[in-house]
Amino acid sequence: MRYSMHSLIGLLLVAVLAGCSSKGGTTDGEMAAVDDRGMGAGEGAYATGAAGAGTFQGMSIDDPNSPLSRRVIYFEYDSSDILAEDQDLLVSHAAYLAANPGQGVSLEGHADERGSREYNIGLGDRRVQAVRRVLELQGVSAQQITTVSYGEEKPAVEGHSDTAWRMNRRVEIVYTGY
């Protein structure tokens, strides 16, 4: 793996989440819920004992200002390396999932249209596995994760341009039930 951030997860995570929630014009209730995420992540030191996990769960996934609202990460051509800019995002998702062991997630891998279709299924699968490894390293249970590779079969953007291809080389993080 290209990164090694799992050691600084705890602090970073809280910083990221708190930062996002505070600039998002959320209500107090939501603030409390976001804080609770730190607790849920198993970092006992940050626990505030505020709102219940149920409240938090609904809020954070649906909150457009939460980092969790970003559920797609992108890849270079023929690569499954996770880009530096997406590492924090995956850590946030991992923390949320680890804090909510009942929440399932489906990782959907995709490739751009170039080359042969089944090889692209393989590429999508490799991208999904890269994301899965990050999540599992961050404490997400293997039982929470299902994976599927669609290869080039479900492009996010139709077309044959570099732009379309860039948008199509991706892993989508799909929360079960959403």
Place this chain on the structure above:
Amino acid sequence: MRDMFRSLVFVLLLQSGLAHAGLTIEITQGVEGAVPIAIVPFGWSGAGAAPENLAAIISSDLSRSGRFDPLPDRDLVAHPTDAAMVKFQNWRMLSVDNLVIGQVSQTSAGQYSVRFELFDVYRGKQIIGYSFPAGSQDLRRVAHHISDLIYEKLTGEKGAFNTQIAYVTTTGSGKGKTYTLLVADSDGYSPQTILRSNQPLMSPAWSADGRQIAYVTFENKAAEIYLQDVASGSRRKVASFPGVNGAPSWSPDGRRLALTLSQDGNPEIYIMEVASRALKRLTTNPAIDTEPAWAPDGKSLVFTSDRGGSPQLYRIASWGGQPQRLTFEGKYNAGADISPDGSKIAMVHGNNGSYRIAVLDLKSGVTRVLTDGRLDESPSFSPNGSMIIYATDAGNRGVMAAVSVDGRFRQRLSIQAGDVREPVWSPFGK
């Protein structure tokens, strides 16, 4: 269909071995020029207009093979419909070696008799002549069968016009996208839907006897492999493991299915006994191993792997062992299909940002790029090995195209609206 041809009425078959042999040599040497042939519009007797233009279908077939150059209609000096009407000197002046004439006669409502004759213009003799009974639904396939007879007689190689092609289309976009698996005649006509889904369908593969098609479906939001009986539409799920279930390929004996599974963490090639569904893992490598294709003798498979850093083709014995790399030219070689005689491999060849169909000759080691598209994919040999069908991009729409194995002749196939991908040619004798 088969029964219909068995019941064909034999009209006349003259021995013309010498003329035939001469022609064969000519074609072998003269690969730069297709052989001129005159195909006269068939006569018609019956109520109303003729139900099909058989001569046009035959002409299109023969021309698509790249081996023949049918005379344009405007150059036809006469329109004979039986042997007595043929004046060979007229055709000799046009420098055509062969002449095809015929007649469609209505025998009852929706029933016809199709008669055709093939002549050697220089000898002034009939080479073959047949007559077939046919229902209106069979007329196009009778024309393809006639093309096969002409092709085989004149080239010495079995024709593959009266065969079928399976392919996938998509229509609509976004959430309204529909994926359809179809089977059509080898010229793209008479498409029949065999499966429709709002989730992706991919990788259709014909069984060796042409009765079943294996494919990958995501209808349950995960990749699964089904085997479907083409005629009845009945199907059964054979692979639904965690992760990738992909790239099904039937063994020549029809008893095994090679496929790709990632249940052990990354895509690997497996062989499944179709009857028991028992699995045997063939590859063991952290790279992507996928797209297995059986050699016609069933003793080995060619597959795609990026174990060397980029996708390339490898060969592995069907019992396992150490794979051997086959492709070294270019950074991207994938999606192999092996020719029916085992001597060539068609593949997607990526170079300088373009993905084209190339053929690797296993004996000489020479790779020839046959197409000039930007996003060509899914090559599939005709069962006689003379043509390759593939998918190409035509103005932001996927279409089917066919190229002769020598790369000399390319043609797009007529198809209905929608985005067409993954054409696969059926075996003979379905």
